[in-house]
Amino acid sequence: METEKSTWRTKVGLAEMLRGGVIMDVTNPEQALIAAEAGAVAVMALERVPADIRAQGGVARMTDPKIIRGIIATLREQNYEIPVMAKARIGHFVEAQILEALGVDFIDESEVLTPADEEFHINKHMFRAPFVCGCRNLGEALRRVGEGAAMIRTKGEAGTGNVVEAVRHMRSVQGGIRRLASLREEELMTEAKNLQAPFELVCEVARTGKLPVPNFSAGGCATPADAALMMQLGAEAVFVGSGIFKAAANVADADERRAITLRRAKAIVDATTFYDDPHKLAEVSTDLGEPMSGLDVRSMDPKDLLATRGW
Amino acid sequence: MSQLNIGVLGLQGDVAEHLASLSRCGVAGCRVRRAGELAEVDGLIIPGGESSTIGMLLDRFGLMVPLRKRIRGGMPVYGTCAGLILLATEIEGSRQTRIGCMDVAVLRNAYGRQVDSFEAPLQFRDEDQPPMRGIFIRAPRITRLLDPKVQVLMEAHGDPVLVRQGTMLAGSFHPELTDDARVHRYFVEMVRHG
Numbered sequence: 315m316e317t318e319k320s321t322w323r324t325k326v327g328l329a330e331m332l333r334g335g336v337i338m339d340v341t342n343p344e345q346a347l348i349a350a351e352a353g354a355v356a357v358m359a360l361e362r363v364p365a366d367i368r369a370q371g372g373v374a375r376m377t378d379p380k381i382i383r384g385i386i387a388t389l390r391e392q393n394y395e396i397p398v399m400a401k402a403r404i405g406h407f408v409e410a411q412i413l414e415a416l417g418v419d420f421i422d423e424s425e426v427l428t429p430a431d432e433e434f435h436i437n438k439h440m441f442r443a444p445f446v447c448g449c450r451n452l453g454e455a456l457r458r459v460g461e462g463a464a465m466i467r468t469k470g471e472a473g474t475g476n477v478v479e480a481v482r483h484m485r486s487v488q489g490g491i492r493r494l495a496s497l498r499e500e501e502l503m504t505e506a507k508n509l510q511a512p513f514e515l516v517c518e519v520a521r522t523g524k525l526p527v528p529n530f531s532a533g534g535c536a537t538p539a540d541a542a543l544m545m546q547l548g549a550e551a552v553f554v555g556s557g558i559f560k561a562a563a564n565v566a567d568a569d570e571r572r573a574i575t576l577r578r579a580k581a582i583v584d585a586t587t588f589y590d591d592p593h594k595l596a597e598v599s600t601d602l603g604e605p606m607s608g609l610d611v612r613s614m615d616p617k618d619l620l621a622t623r624g625w
Numbered sequence: 626m627s628q629l630n631i632g633v634l635g636l637q638g639d640v641a642e643h644l645a646s647l648s649r650c651g652v653a654g655c656r657v658r659r660a661g662e663l664a665e666v667d668g669l670i671i672p673g674g675e676s677s678t679i680g681m682l683l684d685r686f687g688l689m690v691p692l693r694k695r696i697r698g699g700m701p702v703y704g705t706c707a708g709l710i711l712l713a714t715e716i717e718g719s720r721q722t723r724i725g726c727m728d729v730a731v732l733r734n735a736y737g738r739q740v741d742s743f744e745a746p747l748q749f750r751d752e753d754q755p756p757m758r759g760i761f762i763r764a765p766r767i768t769r770l771l772d773p774k775v776q777v778l779m780e781a782h783g784d785p786v787l788v789r790q791g792t793m794l795a796g797s798f799h800p801e802l803t804d805d806a807r808v809h810r811y812f813v814e815m816v817r818h819g
Binding site for chain 1: 674706746
């Protein structure tokens with residue numbers, strides 16, 4: 315038994331350490347410090363938050379290394395040692411190689427960016443850095459775990475400020491797990507075929523009643539109540555993207571904007587810790603100002619949906 | 626023998642894994658998020674997670690002062706990774722909020738970033754038992770022992786990785802991520818014998 319680096323258990327283990335916490339999208343060092351001060355367990359370093367990617371259109375790619383390095387350096391200077399994550403395009407294994415070289419702690423192979431490959435995802439087992447991937451249902455989750463994802467997040471619909479798709483995907487994954495646990499052993503192969511998921515992982519979920527890796531929620535959380543809803547539905551932690559920094563984006567005064575943003579970020583952290591305590595949730599939800607305005611997913615053109623990316 | 630009541634600080638982190646390890650020792654643990662819950666437990670585990678976040682939340686939810694008081698009053702406590710950092714009196718190069726009861730100095734993320742996280746075999750010092758698998762994730766290093774009463778129970782690569790000072794136990798690795806409950810059993814015995 316010798317020393318081994320970057321094992322499967324150290325990858326999944328980092329995901330376990332983030333449980334019960336909030337991972338916040340940030341686009342610059344100033345936002346990263348607000349996230350850290352609010353109590354985020356990690357930050358996702360981005361060039362644009364999903365709401366802006368959606369509004370501006372065009373091809374969305376990996377963030378400029380300068381931004382990622384700046385965020386890593388600023389957090390360290392201010393004594394915060396929280397992990398820094400960053401996104402690579404689906405199938406773009408070279409972006410992932412670059413992120414690993416930058417020392418990113420978790421790589422998100424993300425549908426929020428424009429896919430680089432419409433057939434194949436990254437072979438995540440080949441990397442030393444752990445990966446998180448999105449899913450809409452159990453089959454998709456298990457395909458990603460089969461490719462080496464050490465954390466799963468339900469996709470939701472990023473950049474909408476609307477939690478409805480996050481709820482749909484979380485219920486779908488949890489329902490799929492409950493169904494597997496109720497099946498007889500001889501029924502599992504056909505179920506694996508129907509789910510289009512690896513048979514061994516289907517058997518594991520049937521036996522343990524849970525995913526082999528932590529399952530977090532993403533895509534559409536804008537309020538403390540949204541975060542608590544996802545936790546009560548079975549999420550083990552919450553990603554918040556546009557919901558925090560978009561809420562006060564139109565406030566002209568920089569100090570006031572910072573204060574409003576920090577208050578909302580803290581409230582979402584507190585709500586994730588006390589997700590099952592309605593009195594605490596009432597307290598932290600009070601007087602936060604307007605959340606981001608949000609989009610009705612039903613009125614969106616299907617080609618604008620991000621969640622359908624990934625195979 | 627009365628039933629032991631051991632809590633796991635449940636603000637954030639790998640709380641469920643510690644509860645599972647306790648249950649392997651025959652102890653039904655409970656999650657502690659409020660001062661009232663803290664007052665009820667005979668011993669407390671501070672889990673792995675993000676030390677700056679957990680420290681901040683201890684302050685925000687009014688747990689820091691009662692927790693420090695209980696630890697100083699002799700309540701057994703076991704910190705893993707972030708828990709070790711929070712227990713240490715000295716965190717090198719950092720002013721972050723801490724419990725600060727245990728006379729050790731630690732350096733956060735001392736082995737590198739996540740890609741340098743590792744597993745290594747560990748031996749309980751005075752036990753003739755098979756080695757256990759130590760899982761180190763963005764682990765802190767115990768750089769100095771600041772009081773002669775701090776005992777080193779386990780080492781890896783020449784560094785202390787599990788230390789004890791009176792009723793306080795702390796380690797830089799994660800036995801709760803394995804099926805091996807020997808460290809938890811040791812802590813349960815500390816709680817049982819006060």
